[in-house]
Amino acid sequence: MAQDGSISMRRPLKLLQGQTALLPGWLILIVAYIGTILWTARISFTASRSIPVDTFVGFDQYARLFRSNRWVQSVENMLLYGSLFILGCLIIGFLLAVLLDQKVKGESVFRTIFLYPYAVSFVVTGLVWQWVLNPSLGLQKAVRDLGFENFTFDWLVDRDRAIYVLTGAAVWQASGLVMALMLAGLRGVDGDLWKAARVDGASAPRYYLRVVLPLLKPSIFSSVVLLGVAVIKSYDLVVAMTSGGPGNATELPAKFIMDYLFGRQNLGLATAASVVLLVTVIAVLAPLAYVQSQRARRIRT
Template identity: 50%
Template sequence: MSSTPALSSPARRQWLDTLEGFLPKLVLSPTFVVCVVFFYGFIIWTAVLSMTPSRLLPRYEFVGFEQYISLFDNDRWWLALKNLAAFGGLFIFACLAMGLLLAILLDQRIRAEGFIRSIFLYPLALSFIVTGTAWKWILDPSIGFQKVVNDLGWESFVFDWIKDPEMAIYTVVIAGIWQSSGFVMALFLAGLRGIDDSIIKAAKVDGASMPTIYRRIILPSLRPVFFSSFMILAHIAIKSFDLVMALTGGGPGFASDLPATFMYSFAFTRNQIGLGAASATVMLMIVVAVIVPFMYSELRSANRE
């Protein structure tokens, strides 16, 4: 009776080592393919559509940069960029400042720290749709904050920013700060808790005051946290869509339009896919223009250290 000879011990070990090295690649390959196709593939497809005259359906006729010329000739697009600069600048600065301040206060080992931290982190559990809807009610002059103050006797009090074309974008800033500052606080708090206490104690022994310790030791040590927080907040600001749509709908008129809402409006409601794709590509370029210099600076600093 014949039988298949068993693999020798070295050959069997080599076969198992090969299988062990190949198996993780085999398991991860579907995820890798999906990421490549649905992320990078659609980015390339969007860039291709931005150079075609596509409207309701894609049309693969190359027209060069015609859509980009139309985009930058559109006054609404320039208003969206202006709003992005105002919203992004205020949103990022305020979230960083408020998050750092809250983290410093909580780092003093105050009573009920866990409860207070949970309160500040609670908005993070809500979606931007819920946040936008809630703040829409709060800021509505007929049912929200203004009406409450008027009913309390201050009938001359007016807070109708959500109805004012000049001020509507700042209501988006308020809601965005409320949503994200707690998350930034958690990042800074983790960074503060990671600083070696012996360094701070040594500085105190040398006679350094707490403001000096924060300025010379603690804040420089938090540079990676500042970098990470800035990247996350900038990403949130540039792609903000659901918060604006739930809070102001881009209005009054187009007063609180952002590039993301502009892109949605032209690509999906006005049937101008080519123009919408051009605006989406420009948004990607804005992200790259913001992130790459900061990443380059951070990598250089890390290499010097």
Template identity: 55%
Template structure:
């Protein structure tokens, strides 16, 4: 009896210490998610209502051109941004890894954009890309009267401007992650490759990149989360325009939730995003846990 009591007390203390986090988990994450899913199946407009309408909000959502544009924008942006920032970040890391002289300085410069918020990044690039006083103006001032660079005001090109700004913002972070990965590679591997007579590019492609799976995974996860929550860059840079050409799903949710007073449609959009993410992450986690189990069994 006596021996059990201190153990009970320590377990109680553990639960007390954990309870705030547990409360946040239950109320904020699980509670709010459940509430959002529920609301998305009601006819709520300005205020929540409990008038169940099934999947009507989802029908309306996918018939909404602004939503479909948002989704296709996100796909274009996500693909291009992920590929470009991983590639550029890796190349920057490789360049710095050649034992360049001003390594610390260059590393800080490359990492600098990441210290800015997306709002600042968006504003800066909005100015740089603005045809009347940005790059196009510089080109014209240099004497190229026909010089045109107006992607940010063209509906078909504006999304690439978002990609450009986002890559500028994130490439430095990817570089830092990749550089850490490169530095973690045993010096002897490089020596062995030199004795084997492998050209440097071949060592990177066939030996180093396959060894950097963890670095690529880390960078990809970070990039992917910023793709899903892409909102402030679009707001600051183009405010979804011209027209609805640079709308993104998170902005759709926010606008319908707070400006257009359409809670039902907003929660349906949010739920759609959640389902999409879960559909991507779920199989990945399952595959990882299977792999870990297989490795453990070895």
């Protein structure tokens, strides 16, 4: 405590304490994230098959990738699945949130029911819907047994339609998430707005579409980001529900990469595919992040 008038030598120590605590974080960021990304990118420019080799082949793997029907179809599938999934979740989630916002009795019971699928594993979701949609013993048979002999619902094994039931299962699982986020947003809407709208003679649907929906932009934005990330990472659901079939009808990029990494032992192609996926994510996120930061700056000044 007693200082002799000279400047204390403690300052470096104080900084050190905070820095030491960040060490694990830095280790994870530099080794597990940045290091692995660079390594993956490096492999994607080599002719590696089951083990990484140093034979550089430029963009050959990328060229092969886009000549591969299976990859092209998996990307197309992702675009279709992703847009329908996000749209479906947003619409259903918003409707459920608005319904729950009407001061209903048993709101918490309904909320619990709408969100429980989000608590279970994608594997569970996939297996349940696989069974429900089983053409010989599932929904189709049950409806036929009721007397509708010609009822057909075999989308799960239909090359052109399997992707839609996959989307349906995903929407079932995740629309509760959107509901929860939207409901939180709705609770933040000033109650006086509804009074003002009523005095202005607006009907409830008009009020929700014209007044409330624009106010929910932040909730919509974070829903889209969360759902979008889920789309890109989609792997478990496909594996459990359809294994990518029939044919390549429900193949998705994440599953394509895993198959080529571990099953087919084609590291070069798989890493090229994951780099493409990464670049896609960055291409989508960077403008969004830019818009966000601009908005944040505008609010601050």
